[in-house]
Amino acid sequence: MKPWQYHNPVAIHFGAGVVETLPQLLRGRRATLVTFPEAEAFGLLPRLRRLLGDSLAGVIDQTQPNPDVDGLDALYRAFWQQPDSGEVIVAVGGGSAMDTAKALMVGTGNGSFDALLALLATGKPFAPHRVKSLIAVPTTSGTGSEVTGWATVWQRAAGRKYSLHLPETWPEAAVVDPELVLSLPPGPTLAAGLDALSHALESIWNVNANPVSDRHAVSAAREVLATLPKLMQAPGDLELRSRMAFAALTAGLAFSNTRTALAHSISYDMTMHHGLPHGIACSFTLPLVLARAIGADAARDAVLARVFDGPLAQAPAALADFLERLGVSTRFESYGVDPAESERLIATALDGVRGKNFIGAARAA
Ligand SMILES: NC(=O)c1ccc[n+]([C@@H]2O[C@H](COP(=O)([O-])OP(=O)(O)OC[C@H]3O[C@@H](n4cnc5c(N)ncnc54)[C@H](O)[C@@H]3O)[C@@H](O)[C@H]2O)c1
Ligand SMILES: [Zn+2]
Numbered sequence: 001m002k003p004w005q006y007h008n009p010v011a012i013h014f015g016a017g018v019v020e021t022l023p024q025l026l027r028g029r030r031a032t033l034v035t036f037p038e039a040e041a042f043g044l045l046p047r048l049r050r051l052l053g054d055s056l057a058g059v060i061d062q063t064q065p066n067p068d069v070d071g072l073d074a075l076y077r078a079f080w081q082q083p084d085s086g087e088v089i090v091a092v093g094g095g096s097a098m099d100t101a102k103a104l105m106v107g108t109g110n111g112s113f114d115a116l117l118a119l120l121a122t123g124k125p126f127a128p129h130r131v132k133s134l135i136a137v138p139t140t141s142g143t144g145s146e147v148t149g150w151a152t153v154w155q156r157a158a159g160r161k162y163s164l165h166l167p168e169t170w171p172e173a174a175v176v177d178p179e180l181v182l183s184l185p186p187g188p189t190l191a192a193g194l195d196a197l198s199h200a201l202e203s204i205w206n207v208n209a210n211p212v213s214d215r216h217a218v219s220a221a222r223e224v225l226a227t228l229p230k231l232m233q234a235p236g237d238l239e240l241r242s243r244m245a246f247a248a249l250t251a252g253l254a255f256s257n258t259r260t261a262l263a264h265s266i267s268y269d270m271t272m273h274h275g276l277p278h279g280i281a282c283s284f285t286l287p288l289v290l291a292r293a294i295g296a297d298a299a300r301d302a303v304l305a306r307v308f309d310g311p312l313a314q315a316p317a318a319l320a321d322f323l324e325r326l327g328v329s330t331r332f333e334s335y336g337v338d339p340a341e342s343e344r345l346i347a348t349a350l351d352g353v354r355g356k357n358f359i360g361a362a363r364a365a
Helices: 017-027 044-055 071-080 094-107 111-121 186-204 212-234 240-256 263-274 286-293 298-307 314-325 339-351
Strands: 009-015 033-034 056-060 088-093 133-138 150-155 160-165 173-176
Touching: 009 240, 017 044, 017 088, 017 173, 033 044, 044 056, 044 088, 056 071, 071 094, 071 111, 071 150, 088 094, 094 133, 094 150, 094 160, 111 133, 111 160, 133 150, 133 240, 133 314, 173 240, 186 212, 186 240, 186 263, 186 286, 186 298, 212 240, 212 298, 212 314, 263 286, 263 339, 286 298, 286 314, 298 314
Parallel strands: 009 173, 033 056, 033 088, 088 133, 133 173
Antiparallel strands: 150 160
């Protein structure tokens, strides 16, 4: 076995009702709550207001799906202009709310978002002028953003996306309470669950994989394959919600150390130009990417074989069947992308930063 290292500094609190421990986790510090707009109507925001009481310094609930530079600019300025926003951000929501919080927590010298964007545009690490702590409370069971140190910031107008990743942007704690996910509608439940499956598989066919990420990934992928179809039939089942929350968390632990690979590299274009939700965009190509991964590296094949029952050669077809049964087409044409464009898209994705993490990149290029 080659030498390897694994690092994840996030304290994990898991279980139904565990959100009630937020006041203890704040340890007397004041916090700004960052959440999704529907949290008020679902009764979640009133509950959090009561729970946090005087520790609550402010609420930002106008977060948008796939946080875009356009909307973040105003949120960021308002947040950093406020004299008492507290030491902590508590992010309660899906990947969009948690990634918004990660962008907000990194303070620039003049409090302007443009300054942060300029730093992100360099693609290099930088030392933040000031920074808040983050407690992440996921409500979609998908992105794993509660245990990763990075966030995606979109700029649709320019057809670009930025990746924020600093030692300071790891959450200090992840509070994973499956009860909070019970209100999530079927569409986002499916997309989030498939995002978790994608994180697990992408961390296996990845040049950065290690035995710890593999353990997490195999268990997460097997759990999603077994649980997601049942959950789609019984979205109010807390036991199934718990299993998906745990699968998404463990997939997050896997890819927190490997990053993603080809399926995510392809997804960015599909989200930006074809409007696909992240979880669908990064999962409908999983059978195609799996077929390219098999045979690239015998050790990776052995790990993939632990995910799928039956001969590995049949796994791409079985995975396509799994997705189609959930109503997710695995064909580019279904999303308005013709074969010539899909070939170009895959070639560009292989050349992207995430594409280069893919073990089959050299062979496929
Ligand atoms: N940082 C990371 O590690 C990471 C990883 C994967 C994806 N992402 C990002 O995450 C985003 C997608 O996140 P997502 O799939 O969690 O979806 P999301 O956060 O966009 O949420 C989907 C929808 O569900 C609503 N919602 C969220 N929780 C709810 C609940 N419990 N009940 C009812 N409605 C609820 C939201 O308001 C939104 O309308 C993308 O922007 C993607 O780039 C980040
Ligand atoms: Zn993802």
